[in-house]
Amino acid sequence: MPSLRDVAERAQVAISTVSAALNGTRPVAAGTKRRIEQAAAELGYRPNLLARGLQSKRTRILALLYPAPRSGFGLTEMQFATGAAEAARELGHHLLLSPEHADPIEELRHLTGLGLVDGVLLMEVGLDDERAAFLTAAGVPFSMIGRTRDPGSIDYADIDFAATARDAVAHVAALGHRELAFFNLSSGAYADGYGPAVRAGEEFAAAARAAGIGYVDGHRPGSAEEGREAFERLMEAHPDVTALAVMDDHAAVGVIAAVAARGWRIPDDLTLLLVLSSARVAEMFHPRLTTLEPPGTELGRLGARMLIDRLCGDGPPQQRLVPCRLVAGDSSAPPRTTGREGRRRA
Amino acid sequence: MPSLRDVAERAQVAISTVSAALNGTRPVAAGTKRRIEQAAAELGYRPNLLARGLQSKRTRILALLYPAPRSGFGLTEMQFATGAAEAARELGHHLLLSPEHADPIEELRHLTGLGLVDGVLLMEVGLDDERAAFLTAAGVPFSMIGRTRDPGSIDYADIDFAATARDAVAHVAALGHRELAFFNLSSGAYADGYGPAVRAGEEFAAAARAAGIGYVDGHRPGSAEEGREAFERLMEAHPDVTALAVMDDHAAVGVIAAVAARGWRIPDDLTLLLVLSSARVAEMFHPRLTTLEPPGTELGRLGARMLIDRLCGDGPPQQRLVPCRLVAGDSSAPPRTTGREGRRRA
DNA sequence: TAGGTTGTGCGAAACGTTTCGACTACCGTA
DNA sequence: TACGGTAGTCGAAACGTTTCGCACAACCTA
Structure with missing residues (x-):
């Protein structure tokens, strides 16, 4: 796996210049940039996410939390997951599937302590959800699919x-x-x-x-x-x-x-x-x-999207309600x- | 988030000693070890997975690949995912949900190039699966839920x-x-x-x-x-x-x-x-x-488990067939x- | 011609680990 | 008494990035 150093060597420039050229974080002369890009392409260079995450404190990984196999999930829950994964992918993020067990809070503490995830997506939210309370207190960015009784300024996507x-x-x-x-x-x-x-x-x-x-x-x-x-x-x-x-x-x-x-x-x-x-x-x-079909995929997508929005810049809380689709x-x-x-x- | 250094400082030892004590990779005097463990507990220390992964080349993250929302998934596919996530968790790993799109091979190349995942779990495997061929050629550890026509020595779990x-x-x-x-x-x-x-x-x-x-x-x-x-x-x-x-x-x-x-x-x-x-x-x-119910959860678990086994040591290929359960x-x-x-x- | 400004590029530090050679006591043995 | 061995500890390098201060040239302005 070629590293930034290999690219720098091949393009005859410093490592930091390669980084700047590839990320556009600093101006780089057109000719130099072209040389660097070519070298990177020839080597098949891919930035190492771990190194990048370690340095920048942003892993671009989201965790989807769900209570473990209660009695097995339905199609709607599956759609939450695939929708969220889909949206995350489109926005350059990854989605981790995290089943919860006996002690959700302790597991949440563990998961967020690992430094692996930037934010958390909560599924199967109760009216009084202790996970939401914990995450708010811990200052971990998160969004909900569903909502608590009083969501305050927490981002959520739920059925209307x-x-x-x-x-x-x-x-x-x-x-x-x-x-x-x-x-x-x-x-x-x-x-x-x-x-x-x-x-x-x-x-x-x-x-x-x-x-x-x-x-x-x-x-x-x-x-x-x-x-x-x-x-x-x-x-x-x-x-x-x-x-x-x-x-x-x-x-x-x-x-x-x-x-x-x-x-x-x-x-x-x-x-x-x-x-x-x-x-x-x-x-x-x-x-x-005749069915009132829940917008599972849509809610999953929204949940992931608003979490990513929150991670990037912080605008006002996003709270979206989507009605079921009536299928006659x-x-x-x-x-x-x-x-x-x-x-x-x- | 406390780091190894904070623990070392508090326990009055070197960073490397803390690492050795916590991982048991080298002998550490009983008293010192106790002091270190106490300091770690007091600080609520959690090892940073990114740093660890960067250094050790092992992230303990698996990716579950599946063709994106063909026409939506069924319950069985959901069980593959939850079963795999479950088993991964039990064995100290994480599971990434990775939808595939137009060009599975290119996406696979990208995903594995990121250095984020140790191995890949393939779902919806075709008799002549190009992903399996690619991964074999690229030397990326993987296992399949389902199997190709001629699996050779590839690990898989499939229906009997x-x-x-x-x-x-x-x-x-x-x-x-x-x-x-x-x-x-x-x-x-x-x-x-x-x-x-x-x-x-x-x-x-x-x-x-x-x-x-x-x-x-x-x-x-x-x-x-x-x-x-x-x-x-x-x-x-x-x-x-x-x-x-x-x-x-x-x-x-x-x-x-x-x-x-x-x-x-x-x-x-x-x-x-x-x-x-x-x-x-x-x-x-x-x-x-009367139903012949596929062992979805079981296959998911097996797939994850054999992949992890493969990552740890390499024994002989594991190839498991599980029959459907007849529910009268x-x-x-x-x-x-x-x-x-x-x-x-x- | 002196002084400032801009456009480029470099080098080093830092992120939090793991790993490994080296050092110090100390013990047993010749 | 000198010598090899061992248990315990330390310090530094390395993993692959990003970031930031600094240097150097070229150019413009007074």
Whole structure:
């Protein structure tokens, strides 16, 4: 691996001149510069990132922190990572994949102490995230995918739950539905502090209210079986509900089974929306579900970009909200004008 | 950030003594060692990875290379990454996420020239992978998740297609099926050089032959629509087939629709196996599909581990094959004893 | 012609490690 | 008593950069 010295030797100049020529940090005579560039090209010179980082205190490496394999990740989390890696690459940075374990804070202290990374990208941020608090206190630059309850001036990119809920409600309202129900994420899997569950719940209620349509929530099924039960209970208590938005993939499976068990059909007897799930997952269902697809790649990209911005110069905090994309499937349609009770099985 | 010098000062010894004490590379008197360790602890000293790497030529950083967002990744690819990151971490290494673009070789040359990574982990390896050839020629240590046609002495971890096919065939044979069909990956999406498609195809044929049961292949549906068509054609040409193994998730959706359109039911009229798909995906189906789940995390871990082994000392090449796990769902059952034609819709 | 300004280039220090030859006690042995 | 060996420690060089003060020439201005 040729070094700056080899290039300097070949171009017959001092090492510092080569550095200046290649980085443009100082004026170098045109002829000299050309000679240096040629020598560098001939030798196939690549600057050594370690040496550069050691000297300049900037490694151009970012770490993506995520809680280790809870129960395996979904497609959206994968998109955070690939999106962030992509954006980092485009901006001349590298992305380190850092799983967290038992003691996130201690590991964070360790990671940042190594001098290896310039900044940190936080995934799966809780409403009261101790990592964010630590990093702020430690003065380590970071940005979040998701956000804490009160982000202050921390950079973040998150889902625009308000807009997403508005879009979803507008979609069903435009079809003529007057009664919407919402199944949130299971309270078990994601403790109370999980932002998406809390925010989506609030925003769907608000959007329904604003649109003047009936709204039912309170169910939090986390599995197919719970989804079935929840749907049965829902129909018992609110038989007039004709549209349902579900956040959990597995719960949706149960809902579909329960609908079929009644002899009902989707979308004729129920309009079903899958919220915060990838369109690729929605395609697995039959009929293909209408989905509010989270902008995973986009959020990953934004998170990385704003962190890099922060590392370069410091402007005002960047806080971006991106709505989910509504992908219309075959599970939404106008409600029946005639009642559906008659179709129920014996 | 305290440096070795700060520790040396506080412990009243030379820098080199601190280094020796902390790394155990040279004998240090017990008392001195204790003093040094205490000073290091009090200062919260962390060795600077850049400086260490610059000097020792070992950064303990691995790069995971993957073709950039073809059409987005699946769960299995995510597991490769998290598994590798996990294993790297456990062995004191870091994992860099490196998306590849237009010119993988040029990017590889660049990445390895930076002196940032000790070795490379290749994902999505083709039967004739130019990256593998380049790395071998360049003398860069690497390992593969997947394998080339002729891996020679390159370390790799891949799916044991032979065992997987054997298990699948044994599963349906034990249920009493005598005619099995196999839908491979679409030839379009994965060109002819895609290992899993080629190997799975060969091994299913071999396993069926060895088990002495009828076998039909040749279909390569890559979407739901193609899955429907393929199933229709299959039934037309081979009405006696009672078990079907499908490799593509979307094709499976089409098959299920086609089965339902005939008025048939799964598993009564058809035993359906999903090959190389995660159990989480299988749960999205109704009924829940029997799956041959690829050991994504395991392969990721193995890939990282064998690369690190290679970096440390060089033993013989490690080449590991791991079979898929058969997760029995509700889509497999004994074939009907009475014909199913009668059930066909008018 | 003296003094300042600009345009180029050089050399040395510094970043935080690891490594290795050299030095000092001290001990055992001849 | 002199001599080789060893355990413990030190100092300096090296890894490949960036940065910065300084030197030298050429040119312009007064």
